Amino acid sequence: MQHFELTILGCSSATPTSKRNPTAQLLNIAERFFLIDCGEATQIQLRKFKLKFQRINHIFISHLHGDHYLGLVGLISSMHLLGRTADLHLFCPAELQEIIEVQFKHSQSYINYKIVYHPHNYLNNDLIFEDERVEVRTLVLNHRIPCCGFIFKEKQLLATISKETIHNHGLSVDQIIEIKSGADLVKESGEIIKNKDLVNAIQAPRSYAYCSDTCYDEGIIEYIKGVNLLYHEATFLQEMESRAKETFHTTALQAGTIAAKADVKQLMIGHYSARYKDLNPLLEEAKSTFQNSILAIEGERIVVSH
Numbered sequence: 181m182q183h184f185e186l187t188i189l190g191c192s193s194a195t196p197t198s199k200r201n202p203t204a205q206l207l208n209i210a211e212r213f214f215l216i217d218c219g220e221a222t223q224i225q226l227r228k229f230k231l232k233f234q235r236i237n238h239i240f241i242s243h244l245h246g247d248h249y250l251g252l253v254g255l256i257s258s259m260h261l262l263g264r265t266a267d268l269h270l271f272c273p274a275e276l277q278e279i280i281e282v283q284f285k286h287s288q289s290y291i292n293y294k295i296v297y298h299p300h301n302y303l304n305n306d307l308i309f310e311d312e313r314v315e316v317r318t319l320v321l322n323h324r325i326p327c328c329g330f331i332f333k334e335k336q337l338l339a340t341i342s343k344e345t346i347h348n349h350g351l352s353v354d355q356i357i358e359i360k361s362g363a364d365l366v367k368e369s370g371e372i373i374k375n376k377d378l379v380n381a382i383q384a385p386r387s388y389a390y391c392s393d394t395c396y397d398e399g400i401i402e403y404i405k406g407v408n409l410l411y412h413e414a415t416f417l418q419e420m421e422s423r424a425k426e427t428f429h430t431t432a433l434q435a436g437t438i439a440a441k442a443d444v445k446q447l448m449i450g451h452y453s454a455r456y457k458d459l460n461p462l463l464e465e466a467k468s469t470f471q472n473s474i475l476a477i478e479g480e481r482i483v484v485s486h
Contacts, residue, residue, distance in 0.1 A: 182210040182313070184334065184386050184484040186409070189225040191476040193415050194247045195454040196220065200478065202247035203451060206231055207332060207388065210313040215239040216330065216390055222251035223258050229479055233259050238309060240316070241272035242392035243327035249276065253283050260291045267294045271308050273326065274299035302326045305403050319403055321394035324428040331403065333387040339379035386484050393451065395425060396434040401442045409484045410439055411476065414449035414462055432462040436469030450476030
């Protein structure tokens, strides 16, 4: 089974604490490393958790509040100093290109690799990245400024056939290819052996939905329905619901409600207000509406399971 693993690099909201850094996550799907948001100290966290900078070729920035991108210029600079030559793809607000380029302009810095910008349009659930193993779509969120989340999904792998099955039926290369693609086996005698009796069980593709800053909004439910892991911000406890609404954020109780209504497999909450030293009350509140909830904790690696 291919890798599908999430590492938490930062889980704090706007203000970092001595123990928590602003938002950043690293997702590994089939040895493709996707950096999701890039708050301050992201490159330090990558070093701390022994994650290699140069394996990151795609960075996804949800919006232009500083706690989600202020670590980016430093990371780009370090990649340059470490000898990077491969293109770096940024999926981000269009204005981020100007922000990055003006800093390099006035510091007279010249990057030795190409940065390829892919601007969000914040209109639809758009397909923004695709290769033979993974597809990524945006998820339009409801925040004070334009903001989106991201849905990462494995592509369905071809079926596998055991060596014993190949030997027993004397399968040719062409037959193996056809069966892996879903065909039945028709023998010379006319006997038909169903595909399901020839291939190993196929597991459904896994998916991860990242809901960055947003107020409570049931409009996202249809897009995240049934995902294997949902990350949803939970900045406040429910007792601060009015503050959450005012700042276009979500409470832990509301995050659990979204997870329950979307029938996801597991919920992870994060983006905690610096006022909370103990995160257990946030977790308990999320669990009151969705039992299979966990906390985003820096350094922890979560395997996204079926």
